[in-house]
Amino acid sequence: MHDSAVLAWLLFVAQACVQLIFIARALLRPHREPSSRFAWVLVIALAPVLGVLAYILFGEVNLGRTRIGRLRAAFAALPEAREVAGASAEATIPERFGPLFRVGYSVSHYLPVAGNRATLLPDSAAAIAAMVADIDAARQSVHVLFYIWLADESGLKVVAALKRAAARGVTCRAMVDDLGSRALIRSAHWRDMASSGVKVAVALPVGNPLLRPFKGRIDMRNHRKIVVIDNAITYCGSQNCADAAFAVKAEFAPWVDVMARFEGPVVRQNQHLFASNWMAQTDEDLSPLFAEALPPSGPGFIAQVIGSGAGVRYSAMPETFVALMNAARRELVITTPYYVPDEPIQAALCASARRGVATTIVFPRRNDSWIVAAASRSYYSELLEAGVEIREYVGGLLHAKTLTLDDEMALIGSANIDRRSFELNAENNILLHDQAFTRAVRARQQVFLDAATPVTTAHVQAYSRWRQLWNNTIAMLGPVL
Structure with a gap:
């Protein structure tokens, strides 16, 4: 046998061994749906080199041992999550809603607490204006965490407010995701904040992109949007620190978000969530923030922070969404920009629609992710057949992540109903039981519904064969992407 033939045979055997190793990893990986296992086995088997490379880069939900270790150390140094906001209000929750808060507790161990109040901000500009006003009124501390922070009009208003607060002696901490806010981090504005006394930190730094896959996935990001002021006020919702015009993707503008301002014990839970993120990236201990006694409980509704991500249990947000969907009796309304369930x-x-619940879901007509847009539409036919009403918002990119059920419970925050939110992103949401605030969210959803066009079965059936093939192929690759 010629040397070249021997070499070719050895390379073939080596390649086959590598394929088998990675196929075994795909099959043995815990917390993976059978469809995902099958998809990865198929990719590795049919595209030996590219398939193995893809698996190394994207095949496993791996935050990295160092990052997980630092996050666990942060939680160990902080007070326990269930202790930071006072006693549980579970005994006063209607029986049918109690299990929903128990699911929320199982995610990040924050208790449902009473005495909360909230205001739904009218739009993105009003949300930024309210944040700036609260920062200007701050006396002790200001903490902000955003996935995307742009150096546009809104973003620079917050930068200026933080610099003003730091100048008068308020302790200010600002954290952003390294990938989502890379332009700001590399700008003079970030350096100016730091030199003005604002403590700055970067969440999930990418570092050397060639070495990153060996330390954890590069696309696992901190997608949270948290603002906490004086341990007394917090903001939660879908809005990044940016104009609605969203200059980095202006062709899809305006970005349409929902943001709410909260007061009450739930603020301490968001503070705890922020502190865990901060301490996982810096050496500063923020546990003294929780030494301050809670103010006396006042009137208000029951609420609970749900912080999901790689540092908590598997399938946290999917189970939360499923529990809420299953609890609806009369009406279920959802808005989400990204739907890859x-x-x-x-x-x-x-099932919600089939048991007679008026079930409506609203997506943007034009999506900034062509992959998600295609995958989402592959699910339309089944939803419509079951009786789910689908609408597509035409007034910009509907980025709001909201859920209301029966005019009694609401969920708002950063989590989308897609696999990226479920498996890769750190997210923050607030679940609450209150008729008045839920009706306010429902009224905002109605504004979106009124600006959206219905999607009918006839519309979906009119998709060309090519478009159906494309949508279904992208959806099939969802467990891989």
């Missing part, structure tokens, strides 16, 4: 969520939505 797992099988239980798709089934729960269909």
